[in-house]
Amino acid sequence: MSTDDESFHPLGSEWEDELEEMLDDTEYDTELGMKMAQDAMRVTKGELSEAEFHEKYHEDVMEEFGEDNRPTADAFEAAQEEAKGTVGRMLDKFSGDGEDTRRGAMKKMGAGAAAVGLGAWGTAEAGSQQSIAEAEGEEGGHGGHTEAQEVHERDTQWGMTIDLERCDGCLSCMTACASENDLDQGVNWMYVMAFEDELTAGGSPAPDVMGGVEQNMLVRPCQHCTDAPCEKVCPTTARHTRDKDGLVLTDYDVCIGCRYCQVACPYGVNYFQWDEPDVAHEDITGHDGAEVDDPKEITHAEYENGEDRWVDSRSPRGTMSKCTMCPSMQDGQQGEERVGTTACERACPPDAIQFGNVKSERSDAYQHRxxxxxxxxxxxxxxxxxxxxxxxxxxxxxxxxxxxxxxxxxxxxxxxxxxxxxxxxxxxxxxxxxxxxxxxxxxxxxxxxxxxxxxxxxxxxxxxxxxxxxxxxxxxxxxxxxxxxGNPSNKFKLLEDIGTNPNITYIGQEPGPEAHQVEGPNSYGDVTYTRSDGSEVAMVDNRKEDVLDEGTVGDAGVSL
Structure with missing residues (x-):
């Protein structure tokens, strides 16, 4: 559901305007990026076929980028070698303009999202879903069914069930993610938000369930959609879905930083890395006692063709990043005991996050769902x-x-x-x-x-x-x-009506169209995380106000 009748983006017209302004300050075609994002969402809704989408933009993409490896038709098979190293092209466009000019552009592009309410993810029918007690045991479909899903049927699909009624707002998942991935300050691949919603559940707070809090909570990582619009607009296949387990990842070696994926994402989960990361690649080590001999062990993931791709941990300068669901763990590179787990799940004290193969009835995610x-x-x-x-x-x-x-x-x-x-x-x-x-x-x-x-x-x-x-x-x-x-009344997925088929299911109160963020049990400023280089960093909520305006690395991500 859009928050504005004239906006194609589910997060509304202010967010859409922010994205358009962001693209205006890049070297890439703003109009092309906006139109492709809009049509990518039409594909997920079943209003436009994959083939029609590919054909409609093929010539424009070739003219703008010199390549079109979008994952449709035979493009996915053509993939990687031609695109490797193209991030340098993007960086070269800024290096000749001087640091002051580049910093000014950084501030414009990294200005942060317009303040959008949680209602952008809500539906008018929030709170009216069938009781879990009534529906328990029923499979139930979520969202539309498109060509992409037919192509990507697989036995393993990593995902999560997040029990919002157990979440106590401690922010441990956020700090564990930031620590595991050596994220710069303000690059939050997850958000934990408390909200009020007077139009759902009679305005009543969430029930206090086994360590949870009497507040409505929402935990938002990347949804790792089965039919991801962000993947459809990427000209280089940097943003792609890994065939063997459905993780939506970004190949940092292939990413050119065009930011089209950021515009096409309905959930606002993408970050752009402008400066050199605070932790150098050679300094990346395992966390939580994990032993690694080479940083590649926990930054590169394995693929069916025998290749490995740089898709994990913090991104290098000039590329996009987001939640990865820890592919190095799923590949056994951090020990067999971590397969089927993520850093955020392992760190969650009330066990609100259950990760696993959402297609397997034996998995934690399936059982809790x-x-x-x-x-x-x-x-x-x-x-x-x-x-x-x-x-x-x-x-x-x-x-x-x-x-x-x-x-x-x-x-x-x-x-x-x-x-x-x-x-x-x-x-x-x-x-x-x-x-x-x-x-x-x-x-x-x-x-x-x-x-x-x-x-x-x-x-x-x-x-x-x-x-x-x-x-x-x-x-x-x-x-x-x-x-x-406790008897949770709701089971939902964010924006499931637009057909992206997200692989995160929520248990608890769904935000309605009037939902808005309020102060949670813990302030972001009250928690810290430790990175591979030993530095301790305070968590911040708003990247623009708390980091960018202080001259640190900038980005536009949804800040609620």
Whole structure:
């Protein structure tokens, strides 16, 4: 939904005007960039075919860039070698004008976004979605279905389920991302925002769920769309979707810095690197204890044809960057234990971020999306459940329910939740393809429950009543889990109506058209992150006001 009838961009006319002004200060064709972005979104909506889009702009792209490797027809196959090193062309255009002139252009192009409200991502029907309790277990499609999706069907699609009702606004995901990727100050690949929305849910705050806060929260990384408009407008295939896992990445060696991807992105997630990054490439090392011998191990990702491409960590001067979902982790370059994880997910104290293969029913992202109350309960009781050995050591055949609780030093609430998980569980098991921690933990809980039931009857009418599980049916267990872990009413994707097919699903309150950001639980200025070179950097929210106007590297990204 657009915030302005005359604007093609979902973020509205002010944002669109800002983007147009930004392109005016580059050496590239502003009108071409704006028109291509508009038509790229028409493609995702199904109003224009991929072939028509490619043909419509082929001659103009060839004239402007001297190449057209956009990923349609045979262009994707032609890809990389011809475009390598073209970033130098862009930098050369500025180097001859003197530092003062270049700095002036930097300030114009890096002026930051117009202040857009969260309502730009909202819908008029926000808050009216079917209850998750009613829809749980249903797959449900999201957005349109276009030619690009037919081409890019794959077994693995990395993505996230973000539980907004568990988010406590601590900003740990943002600092972990900045630290992992050695980002310059103000380059926020994620945003955590508190918002108010008087037109949805009666203006009531989000429920306080297991460590969350009584505020509506929104966490916004790149959505890694299956049908990404930013990819469609890139003349060099620098912005591309990796075939094996659906990650939308930027090849820094191929990127020419035209910024067309920034204009075409409906979510405002792109950043342009004007100056040399604060951390030199040779100084990049692993974080969180990861050992690397060569920075290429965690800055380059692997491709099916045997090549590696520079797509991870902070970008070099003159290129675009955004959230990558940590491809070096997904490729096992930081250890097999990190496959299926991201820096932001690993750092999140309330486990609000669940990453994984959204197509696999065993993944954390899938489990939390389809069974949020059960998933929450598994996470929250995981450290309280006694092990099988502890149960065997503490109990005997003479124990009844009450004596077993006393011997194990646990309460009936814990056993109630364990039994409810057992009743609704499909006992899938985690499998061995990736880090499926929710099902791993569920399996451990069920093993302990099985051990407990070797000594105690948990299926008698009396015990089920004490456990508040009714007749022990699945509906009773589902109600018990929702009572314990909360019953999120909404499950949504941002701007799913425009057909980009984002691969992040949100649990919780969707922003409505009048949503606006308010002060959150933690101020950006109160947190810091540490980079590879040992420097400690304070997080800032508004890049223009807090960084650019102070003479530091600049960029236009959505600042809310």
């Amino acid at each position: 389809e069974h949020p109350s059960k998933s929450r309960a598994i996470i929250d009781i995981s450290y309280s459940v006694p092990s099988v050995d502890e149960i065997d050591e503490a109990l005997s055949d003479d124990d009844d329910f009450e004596s077993a609780l006393e011997a194990l030093e646990i309460d009936s609430e814990l056993v109630s939740v364990m039994k409810a998980i057992d009743i609704v569980s499909e006992r899938l098991g985690p499998g061995d393809e990736e880090n499926n921690s929710i099902l791993e933990t569920e399996q451990s809980i069920l093993e302990s429950l099985d051990a407990l039931e070797e000594y105690v009857d948990l299926e008698s009418e009396e015990v089920l009543s004490e456990l508040r599980l009714g007749d022990g049916e699945e509906d009773d267990a589902g109600s018990r889990l929702r009572e314990y872990a």
